[in-house]
Structures are given as structure tokens and as C-alpha cells.
């Protein structure tokens with residue numbers, strides 16, 4: 709059993725704020741589906757830019773996309789973990805229902821699987 713769940717709750721709440729802040733810099737939360745974030749479009753007017761700038765803009769959008777997706781996964785995993793704390797089922801592997809070690813939870817409080825199944829954790 710987890711000795712002090714509030715330690716993880718606090719960590720998760722802090723991480724959620726950080727991830728949310730990062731996400732809001734480069735993405736916009738979908739009002740209809742709050743677990744979905746879409747990358748912000750660059751503000752430059754593409755039609756007036758020269759070819760190099762257009763290429764840069766396309767690269768930026770692709771990088772933004774990847775970062776938004778990555779942060780979105782973290783954001784949703786944290787939300788799931790906080791829900792589990794509320795429901796009293798935090799710290800249990802989603803694959804086999806085993807307890808996740810506190811060592812692993814310390815390293816990653818939003819882990820959804822035990823060490824044995826960490827390669828199957830939702831990415």
C-alpha cells in the first residue's frame with residue numbers, strides 16, 4: 709500500500725500546472741473535448757513570406773505538433789492519475805492490477821503500469 713498518497717497528489721498537481729502552462733504557450737485546448745489540444749498556428753502571414761520563411765514555418769508547425777502531442781499525453785496521464793486518487797485506485801497497474809512500486813511512482817507519479825508492463829504504458 710502507498711504510505712502517503714498526498715505526496716503523489718501534490719506532485720501530480722504541480723506537474724499538471726507546469727504541463728498546462730507549457731501547453732497553453734504552443735497549443736489551444738479544445739473546448740468541446742478538454743483532453744484534446746491543438747497546436748497554435750504561427751502568426752506570420754505565409755503569403756507575404758519568402759520561400760525560406762515558409763519552410764521554417766512548416767518546420768515550426770511540425771515541431772509544435774510533436775511537442776503538443778507529447779505534452780497532451782502527459783497532461784491526460786496526470787488527469788487520469790488524479791482521478792484515480794479520488795477514486796481510491798491510484799498506484800495499480802492497468803495491465804495486471806498489480807501494485808506499482810513507490811520507486812516507480814516517485815520517478816513518474818502518472819505511471820499507469822507496473823515496471824513489468826512499462827513498455828505497454830500509454831504513450
Ligand SMILES: [Zn+2]
Pocket residue numbers: 801802803804805806821822823824825
Ligand atoms: Zn503490470
